[in-house]
Amino acid sequence: MMNLLFICGLCVLFGVTLFQTVLVTKASAVTRRFSLWATLCASLLFLAFSLGIVLRNTTFTFNLYQLTGTLHLSFAVDRLAAYFMMIISLLSTTVCFYSLGYVEHHGSNTGKNFLVAMMSLFILSMLLLVASDNTFSLLFFWETMSLTSFLMVMFDYDKADTRKSGLFYFVMTQLSTVCLMFGFIAIYHVTGSFSIASVNVVSQLFKAFIFLSLFIGFGIKAGVMPFHKWLPYAHSASPSNISALMSGVMIKVAIYGFVRYLVFVLTPDPWWGVMILIFGTFSALLGVIYALKERDIKKLLAYSSIENVGIILIGIGLYLIFQSYGFTDLAMLALIASLFHCLNHALFKCLLFLTTGSVVNATGTRDIEKMGGLIKVMPYTGVIFLVGSVALAALPPFNGFVSELMIFQAFLQSFIIGNPYLKILLFLGLSLFALTSALAAACFVRAFGMIFLAAPRSEEAGKAKEVSRYMLAGPAVIATICLLLGIFSFQIFSSLGYTLPIPNMMMIGLTLIVTLGLVWLIMRFVSNRTKRTSETWGCGITSQNSKMEYTASGFSEPILTIFRPIYRTQKKVERTYEDDGKSIFKDAKAEIQTFKLFEERIYLPIAHAVQRLSTYISDLHDVDLDTYILYSFAAVVILIVAAGWFI
C-alpha cells in the first residue's frame, strides 16, 4: 500500500515535469491546469503516505536505482522524515491549488509552462531529499532542488533585478552544497559508507570540522544569519507561489537535514548547543529587526522567515543543551517545539506569501506604502492574511503561539542546569527571545495595517479587486489548519504519544468562545445599538486624504530610533539658504539611510577578495609558452612529491 502510494506519487510528479518540458512551447492553459491538478493529486498521495507513517510510527524503505555498488538512490522514511514529507506535501497541495489561479497572471506561455514543470520537479526533489537514506541521493536531490528553485527565481529573467537576485541565490546555494560535500566526505572518511547512520568520530577536531561544515551548509539554505542574504533577494524576485514554496518549505528541508544529522548521526558536543542557540537568537532578533524597516512586503516576509528559522534553531540549541546535561524530558520538549514550529512556520509563511501574491497582483506594487484600505475591496484575502499575521505574531489560540509557548516553557525550566554561566546565558536568551516575539507582533501590526487598513494610499490600491476563488481557497485551507493545530495541539501531541507540559488550548478556545457569547449577549441588552458612520476626526479638517495618513516608515520610526546602533542609521540634512547670513531657508533635503551591515562588512569584502584572487590567477595565464612549460614542470614535481608523501 505504502509502496504504491510512493511510486504513484513519484511517477505522477516526474510525469508532469516531462510532459510540461516536452510541450513547453505548445501547452495551453488547459493542459497547464491539467498538469497542476496532477501535481496536486500527487501531493495528496504523498500526504496520505506521510500521514500514515507519522501516525503509525513505522519505517518505509525503497530502492529506486543503483548506480554502482556504493552509490544508489534509495529511500528510508521514518517518523521524522515522514513528518517533513507531510509538511512538504501539505503545502504543495495548497500552493498548487493557488497556482491554478495565479500562474495565468504572469509571463509568456512558455514561461508559464516551464514554471509548472519546474514546480513539479521542485516538489518531487524536496520529497525525495527528505526520504533519502544515503548522502549520495541526498546530495543528488539537494542539487535538483537548488537548480529547479534557481530556475524558478529567474522566472522574470528579463529584469536586471531578477538576474542579480538569481545569481546571488545561485552562488549561495552552490556554496551550501560545497560545504555539505565537505561534511559528507569527512563522514565517509570515517565510516567508509554513504549511509546516513550513527557515526562515532574519535578526533575532536575532525568532529568539529564535520559539524561546522554541515552547519554552514544547511545554515545557508535555511537562511541563518549571517548566511541569510539570499533570502530577501530570491524571495522578492520569484513569483509568489514559488516564494511560498521556497520560504515555507525549502528552508524546512535544510532544517530537516540539520536535525537528522544532529539527532541520528553525530553525537553532539556540549558547545554545539550553545553555538546553535546563539546563532538562533541572533537570527531571530536581527531578522525581525530588519523586517521592521522593510517596505517591500516580500522582503519583509523573507526577513520574517529568517526570524522564524532563528526560533527553530533556538529550539534545536535548547534540545542539545538539555540533552548534554541529561534532562531528556526537557530536551524532548525543546525538540518537539522546534519541529512543531517548522510545521507552523511553513503553514503561516506559505499563507502570507500566497495572499501577498494576490495583493501584489491586485495593486501592481510590492511597496506597502502604496497600498492601504484593501480589506474593504479584498475582504477574504484580508481576513486570511490577518489569520496568518496573528499566527505569526504568536497570539493564542493559533498554532504559532503553541510552539513559542513550548520554547518559553523549555527556557523557563532551564534553571535546573548546574552550570551557572550557562544558566545566565539561557536567561539572557529568554529575554531576547521575548523581545523577538514582541517585535514580530509589532512588525505584523505594521504590515497588516499598512496593506489592508485606512484609506488607499495610491490609485491602484483603490481600484484593486478580490482575486479568484482558487487563490482564496488555497490560503483559506491553510488558515483553517493554523487555527485547528493551535486549538487541538495538546490532543494531537498526546495521540502521537508525547505528553508535554503545555496548557490544553481546547479549554482556552472554549472559554474564549463562551466569554465572547456572554459578552455579546450582555452588550445586546445593556447597550444602545444605533450605529452611524462619519468622517475620521481630524482636528477640524473635514476632507482628509490618504497623504495625511501615517506611513509604514513613520510607524517603525520609534523602533528605528531605539535600535539605532543595530540599524546604523545615518541622517543627512542638506540645506540651502537665500542669503549669505544663512538665516532664510531656500530649500532643504533630508534623508535617513540604514547601513547594510552584512552586505558591506561580510559579503562584499569576501567578494572583493575572491575577485582579487581570480584577477591574480588570470594574470598568471597571460604568459608565453616557456612559462607554461615551467608551470607544467612545477605541477609534475609537486604531484610526485605529494604522491611520495601520502603513499
Place this chain on the structure above:
Amino acid sequence: MPFIIYALLNTAFVVLISPLFISLIKKVKAYLQGRQGPPLFQTYYSLSKLLKKETVYSNNASLIIRITPYINIVCVIVASLFVPIVFIPGMSAGFGNVILFLYLLVCAKFFMALAGLDAGSTFGAMGSSREMTFSAVIEPVIIIVFAALGLLLKTTNLYQMFATSLQSSLLINPSTLLISLSLFIVLIVESSRIPVDNPETHLELTMIHEAMLLEYSGPDLAMMEISHAVKQTLLMTVLINVLFPWGLTAKPTMLSVSISIVAFIAKGALLATAVGIFESLFAKSRLFRLPNLFMLAFFFSFSTILFELLK
C-alpha cells in the same frame, strides 16, 4: 464545577471592581494637586453613560475597528481567570500558565493597535506605532520578571505561584523586593501611566493609549475602557498576590471568599493610592528616554535571577 463557580465569581468581581481603582487613582492625583477630584464612582457613571450613546464609525474603518472591542474584552476576561482574587482554584487544564496569560494581554494589544490604524487617523496610527514599540521593548522585562518569579517560587503556573507565596510570605526575601520594583514598573508601563503615557491628555502629541481609542465612541468605547481597567487590575493583582497574599484563600467557603474579597479591596486601594502618588511625583518623560526606565526594570529583575542562580 468549583472551577465554573470560580470563573463566574472572579470575572464578575474583577469587572466590577476595576473602574473603582481607575477613579481612586484620579482622586488621589486630584488631592495631591489640591483639587477635589471626581467622585469615587465617576468611572461607573461614565461607563453607563457611554453604553447609552450611539456608536460612530469612521468612513475609512473596516471590520477591525468593530471586532476589536469584543476581542479586547474577551482576552482580558479570559486572562483574568489566570489571576485568582476570590480564591485559588484547583488545577485546571490550561489555566494559570504564565506565558498564556501574558500572550492573551498581547493579543488584546495587537488588535487595539490594528484598530488604531483602521480609521486612517494620524493620531491613532501614532498611538499604535508607539504602543507596539514600547510593548516590544518592555516585553523582555516582563518575561524576565516572571522568569524570576518562577525561579523563586519554582513553578511557571500562576495558581501554584500564588499558593506558594500564600504559604510563606515572601516579603522578607530581598529578591522579592527587587522583583516587586520591576513588577511595579511593568504595571505603570502596561496601564499607560505617567511617566510612560499620560492617561489624562487627549489630543496631545504625548499620548499613546488614548490616541488609539480616539475613533471609538459609545458602547465600543465603554468596552475598551473596561478592558483597560481590568488589565490594570490584573497586573495589580499579580503584584499583590505575590507580595501581600494575606487574606487570599485556597478554600472556597463563603467566609474565606468574603475575607479575601474584602482584603483585596483594601490592598488594591492601597496600591492604587501608591500608583496615584507615583504618578504625581513624576512628569511625563520624553519618549526616547523611556527605554532607560525599562532598562532599570530589566536590571532589577535580572539581578534577582543572578542572586537566585548564584546563591
